Amino acid sequence: MNDDLRNLIQLQEIDREIVNYRHDIERIEQELKETQSELVDDQQVLEEKHKELMLYKQQRMDLNLDWETAKLELEKLKKMSLQVKTNKEYQDILRDIDHKKNEIDEIVEDILLQDEKIEKLEEDFKELEEELAANKRKIEGLEEHLRNQIKENNDKIKEMDLDKEEIRKKISERVLRQYNRIQTGSKSGGIALVSIQKDGTCCGCHGSLPIQKVVSLKESGTYDICEMCGRMIYFFNESEKDEL
Numbered sequence: 570m571n572d573d574l575r576n577l578i579q580l581q582e583i584d585r586e587i588v589n590y591r592h593d594i595e596r597i598e599q600e601l602k603e604t605q606s607e608l609v610d611d612q613q614v615l616e617e618k619h620k621e622l623m624l625y626k627q628q629r630m631d632l633n634l635d636w637e638t639a640k641l642e643l644e645k646l647k648k649m650s651l652q653v654k655t656n657k658e659y660q661d662i663l664r665d666i667d668h669k670k671n672e673i674d675e676i677v678e679d680i681l682l683q684d685e686k687i688e689k690l691e692e693d694f695k696e697l698e699e700e701l702a703a704n705k706r707k708i709e710g711l712e713e714h715l716r717n718q719i720k721e722n723n724d725k726i727k728e729m730d731l732d733k734e735e736i737r738k739k740i741s742e743r744v745l746r747q748y749n750r751i752q753t754g755s756k757s758g759g760i761a762l763v764s765i766q767k768d769g770t771c772c773g774c775h776g777s778l779p780i781q782k783v784v785s786l787k788e789s790g791t792y793d794i795c796e797m798c799g800r801m802i803y804f805f806n807e808s809e810k811d812e813l
């Protein structure tokens with residue numbers, strides 16, 4: 570196996586690991602986003618409940634006002650009943666008083682119902698509030714855990730970048746340029762160098778390689794380019810495993 574190839578294989582191993590760590594980071598960031606949006610949804614539900622509660626309380630205040638007004642009107646009617654002249658007028662005013670009393674009874678009934686609704690809503694609101702607080706604590710814990718994971722992955726990537734630097738120094742500039750170009754290309758998925766499988770297919774794109782190419786790479790211990798996916802390909806001899 571030639572030196573460039575041996576070093577490229579080591580470089581690719583590290584790059585492959587880095588790609589995995591990066592994928593992992595993306596997955597964790599997605600998870601983080603989802604947990605955060607869950608919390609936002611919960612908060613919205615709570616805000617809706619709060620608005621509903623405020624509306625009910627406003628209605629309760631309006632009912633109180635109606636009640637006060639109706640009571641004043643009743644007092645007025647009672648006073649008027651003492652001043653009427655004819656029997657007809659007296660009958661009329663008694664009827665009005667009855668109506669007003671009924672109206673007051675209805676308002677009081679509404680007030681009681683409204684108080685019940687408010688009490689129930691307040692209980693619901695409190696329950697939701699506690700749930701949200703508990704969820705928040707849980708998510709904060711999870712967030713910290715996820716952020717630590719991201720940091721760990723980034724630290725590992727940094728470490729591996731240093732290892733890569735050491736290996737790169739040993740590879741000729743021309744080969745390194747070629748490797749970098751393929752690796753950063755849009756189709757490579759970050760993998761520039763792949764081995765040839767036992768059945769003569771490229772490990773990167775699974776296309777069948779010309780047999781002469783496979784044989785020649787096996788004998789020369791160098792690399793070539795897969796014409797289908799553009800990656801560097803090499804034949805991996807089990808006997809050379811210890812060289813890596």
Ligand SMILES: [Zn+2]
Nearest residue numbers: 771774795798
């Ligand atoms: Zn290929």
